[in-house]
Amino acid sequence: MTVRTDTLWEQFLKPIVGSFIDGEEINDLQTSIDWETESDRIANPNLEYPDYYRSQNFHGIQGGYLTSSAAVTYDPITRYFVPPHETWVREDAIKQIKGNPQRILDLGCGTGSTTVLLQETFPNAEVIGLDLSPYMLIMAERKAKEKQLPIRWYHGKAEETGLDGDTFDLVTASLLFHETPVEISKAILRESFRLLKGGGEFLLLDGNQDTLRDSEWLTNIFEEPYIQDYAKGNVESWLETTGFVATETEIVWGIHQVNWGRKPQPVAKSSPVTVEENDDIPYGVAPA
Structure with missing residues (x-):
């Protein structure tokens, strides 16, 4: 290269x-x-x-x-x-979280900027950061230790984490989808859906797709190989196709986009109805 x-x-x-x-x-x-x-x-x-x-x-x-x-x-x-201020943008994304998650996974966590904010926002939660680069995780670990935060760091693929399913209340990803091919972004959504408990939340922070569609020059400036394919897509539609419900898209500071969705609660299975024999009540006739 x-x-x-x-x-x-x-x-x-x-x-x-x-x-x-x-x-x-x-x-x-x-x-x-x-x-x-x-x-x-x-x-x-x-x-x-x-x-x-x-x-x-x-x-x-x-x-x-x-x-x-x-x-x-x-x-x-x-x-x-990440204008106007990176921390403000990440904080505004976290404000879109609806519940009080107790187990959180931050996918593609990089140097842990969002992961740290998640732990600070939900101090009683178990927070895990996962990234493909061990070098980025070294920096993330240092950042968490400086603040004495008990975050755990995993080296792995966001689209195939190897973690147990139905175990997280919240899965997040920040500035990740514009740096992965569309088919990988969709695979990450499917993996997030698998990892979440029923009723769990998924939160994505990335560039505003509408704005980026008219900004091909960004590829030339920053050498972003996948950003234009991301811009041509629609994250909210991807969420719905994956099975998320009550999906939302929030534009933050005009040029950033926060997508949110919830995994449906599992449908409770009805208990089989049994009819006990009773000589006094004819079959099929309800008692008065």
Whole structure:
């Protein structure tokens, strides 16, 4: 894989962003971590990286998210490219949660920004963050430890987690669907449906699909290989097709989109009705 040098990001924006980021601080962070040892500790040795993930560069970084450079630069860069303020956007998404979940799974959690906010919002809940990159999970774990939050981190695929079904009250995903092929996004919805208890909630934060349909230049700027296919779709329709009910789409700050849906409660099976013999009541005739 090679980094495209013709993107607007490489030619114009990367140097500008670099002026806002403390490169020395990032370098100090990167050199302070034994990435090989830490990734071996976190990584699932049986996990095979899907081709859609390992064969692509994301955001102009060679090797995509399977690199330490992606892990240490993600937060400093994202704070400038999730306007108007990354934390506000993530907090506004969390406000769409209806219930008081006791077991939460954050899929594609990256460096744990939303995962941490979920644990802070629901301090009594068991919160799990799952991501395909052990490098991103290293940063997420550090972030949670700094705040002394008991979040658990799993290395795995959002579309095939291997976790037990019908065990979560809430499954979330932030800024994930625009970075996966549409068929994988739909598979993630099916997996989320399987993981949720009856009545459980699914919450997605991502870009506003209506806005992104007219923004093909974003692919050129940020080297987002799947964003246009995401933009052409309709998450609410995908949710309904998966089986979610009472689905909602909320536009946040004009350019972000929050999708919500609930897994239906299982239909209670009726107990078989038995008729006891009674010589005084003719069969088929109700007593007065």
